[in-house]
Amino acid sequence: MNRRSFVKAAASATAAASAEALAAPPAAATLETRIVRLNLQHVWTTTMSSSQYRDTLYTSFTRDGITGHGEGAPIVRYHEDAVSAQKAAESVREVLLAADPMQFTKTMAEIFRRVSGAWAAKAALDIALMDWVGQKLGIPLYSYFGLDPRDAPITTFSIGIDTPEITRQKTREAADFPVLKVKVGLATDEPTIEAVRSVTDKPLRVDANEGWKDKEEAVRKINWLEKHGVEFIEQPMPAEMLEETRWVRSRVHIPIMADEACQRASDIPKLKECFDGVNVKLDKSGGVLEAYRMIAMAKSLGMRTMLGCMVSSSVSVTAAAHLSPLVDYADLDGNLLIANDPFRGVLVEKGKLILPRGAGLGLTAA
Ligand code: MG
Numbered sequence: 597m598n599r600r601s602f603v604k605a606a607a608s609a610t611a612a613a614s615a616e617a618l619a620a621p622p623a624a625a626t627l628e629t630r631i632v633r634l635n636l637q638h639v640w641t642t643t644m645s646s647s648q649y650r651d652t653l654y655t656s657f658t659r660d661g662i663t664g665h666g667e668g669a670p671i672v673r674y675h676e677d678a679v680s681a682q683k684a685a686e687s688v689r690e691v692l693l694a695a696d697p698m699q700f701t702k703t704m705a706e707i708f709r710r711v712s713g714a715w716a717a718k719a720a721l722d723i724a725l726m727d728w729v730g731q732k733l734g735i736p737l738y739s740y741f742g743l744d745p746r747d748a749p750i751t752t753f754s755i756g757i758d759t760p761e762i763t764r765q766k767t768r769e770a771a772d773f774p775v776l777k778v779k780v781g782l783a784t785d786e787p788t789i790e791a792v793r794s795v796t797d798k799p800l801r802v803d804a805n806e807g808w809k810d811k812e813e814a815v816r817k818i819n820w821l822e823k824h825g826v827e828f829i830e831q832p833m834p835a836e837m838l839e840e841t842r843w844v845r846s847r848v849h850i851p852i853m854a855d856e857a858c859q860r861a862s863d864i865p866k867l868k869e870c871f872d873g874v875n876v877k878l879d880k881s882g883g884v885l886e887a888y889r890m891i892a893m894a895k896s897l898g899m900r901t902m903l904g905c906m907v908s909s910s911v912s913v914t915a916a917a918h919l920s921p922l923v924d925y926a927d928l929d930g931n932l933l934i935a936n937d938p939f940r941g942v943l944v945e946k947g948k949l950i951l952p953r954g955a956g957l958g959l960t961a962a
Contacts, residue, residue: 781807
């Protein structure tokens with residue numbers, strides 16, 4: 597074949613391939629978004645809110661006979677609610693449906709570029725996509741990230757702010773968990789810890805959810821907590837009070853973790869002098885991919901890492917659990933706080949996270 601006939605043959609082969617591509621439409625993809633009401637087993641109180649249920653955004657992405665499930669819990673602190681989350685997800689429906697789902701990094705970057713805020717919506721789309729990709733590849737999500745499920749840490753069980761009597765009852769109900777996380781930050785901090793301590797002497801981790809506005813008070817409380825067997829304190833002061841937090845950190849012995857001060861990977865470098873570690877949540881970061889980048893960023897700066905969650909079902913909690921072999925601490929109990937979880941995924945045995953071995957997130961219907 598001379599050069600001219602080769603070019604001609606190649607051109608007609610390309611034309612035939614294009615004609616074939618035009619004749620066979622791409623496998624139709626579908627996206628479903630819906631708001632699901634998760635009912636809490638106990639009224640859940642923190643410094644930010646008190647409620648009996650949470651409305652969360654669910655997504656299902658289907659293509660090639662595979663359905664990936666996603667979930668995002670709208671965070672009130674970031675001015676999100678389920679209705680606006682659903683709207684944000686719907687606004688990028690065509691981007692997702694037109695994309696090659698195996699090009700998930702490119703697709704999510706485009707979604708992040710188009711949607712400002714709406715982290716729960718982004719998380720719900722990212723998680724559905726990553727569940728789909730894992731199923732398409734036939735591997736659990738932890739394998740996609742090269743992780744060993746046996747390295748998954750124990751998770752704490754969270755005790756919300758309540759009366760001493762209910763706090764004692766909740767502490768008794770958490771007998772299976774070797775470490776508890778206790779919410780403080782209101783006027784009742786000491787009675788809350790004393791109520792827990794009247795039931796158990798197991799290690800505690802404490803979350804003040806930005807509750808202490810005065811740095812002297814924060815130092816006093818943290819040093820008091822240390823004497824009561826507290827391993828670390830999460831977000832003692834408001835997120836914007838970085839200088840004060842740095843001052844506090846230099847006067848206490850237990851680690852201080854950033855939660856509200858730390859939403860995305862790019863937030864982390866400026867926190868290095870003020871905090872010992874970061875609490876990463878999929879609902880804050882906008883999904884698994886950004887959460888992975890946050891963990892990598894924190895580790896590269898020599899900071900401790902933690903995976904947390906909002907009140908949510910097994911979809912979101914399982915997605916986070918697949919990254920948990922990477923982190924020092926886990927607080928992945930959101931699904932254990934609700935009464936109507938539609939799925940089963942990660943399990944907890946004596947506090948240890950047991951990752952499902954199925955492809956993708958490895959979810960099954962409850
Ligand atoms: Mg927190």
